Amino acid sequence: MYELAVRGGFAAAHNLRDYKGKCEHIHGHNYIVEAVFECAGLQKNGLGVDFGILKESLNTVLEGLDHKYLNKDVEYFRKNNTSAENIAFYVFGSLEKRVKGAKLVKVGVWESENAKATYSRPCVAAPVTRKKRGRR
Ligand SMILES: [Zn+2]
Numbered sequence: 001m002y003e004l005a006v007r008g009g010f011a012a013a014h015n016l017r018d019y020k021g022k023c024e025h026i027h028g029h030n031y032i033v034e035a036v037f038e039c040a041g042l043q044k045n046g047l048g049v050d051f052g053i054l055k056e057s058l059n060t061v062l063e064g065l066d067h068k069y070l071n072k073d074v075e076y077f078r079k080n081n082t083s084a085e086n087i088a089f090y091v092f093g094s095l096e097k098r099v100k101g102a103k104l105v106k107v108g109v110w111e112s113e114n115a116k117a118t119y120s121r122p123c124v125a126a127p128v129t130r131k132k133r134g135r136r
Contacts, residue, residue, distance in 0.1 A: 002039045004102060006054040007032060010066040014082035017071075026069070031087070032110040033062060035095055037102035049102040057098040061091055084109045084117035092119045 009032045016023045035058050039048030068074055070082040080086050092107040106120035 002042070002048045003036060003105075004039055004048055004051065004054060005034055005036045006051060006058055007034045008055065008058045008062045009033065010062040012065055012068050012070050014070040014077075016083065017081050019081075029111050031065075031084075033058065033088075033091055034108040034110075035091070035104060036106045036108075037099065038105050039102045049099070054099065054102070057095060058091075060098065061094045064094070084111045084115065085119065088117050088119035092121070 009030060011028060011030050013026055013028045015026045035054065037049065037054060042048055065074060065087075070077045070087075072078065074090075076090050077086070080090075088107045088109040091109065092104060095107065096104045106118050108116050108118040110116045
């Protein structure tokens with residue numbers, strides 16, 4: 001298994017709802033976003049998926065957030081709080097639809113140098129059930 005990661009960034013304004021503190025007021029971040037993909041095999045040329053394709057896909061998603069007031073300019077965030085966690089979830093969902101040939105496994109959003117939230121899809125495999133043994 002190979003793991004491929006690409007980074008991108010965007011600048012945006014936001015404010016947190018249902019939150020008491022400095023971040024309830026409008027302010028901005030230079031967000032850094034890292035997307036991690038898994039790739040089971042390689043092509044003949046030794047590449048999993050071209051980094052260029054992954055970067056272009058990520059940048060296309062991030063362009064939709066760049067220089068926006070997230071709370072008002074992006075439909076998803078009119079109803080969902082603009083936390084780094086929700087931004088990671090939003091980018092994951094938007095990016096997953098765009099990339100073929102590699103499985104998106106997680107998206108991390110750095111809100112500052114020291115604060116990051118990551119979303120990864122929980123495992124959806126059915127839980128293992130064991131038959132209860134009766135006494136014989
Ligand atoms: Zn903030």
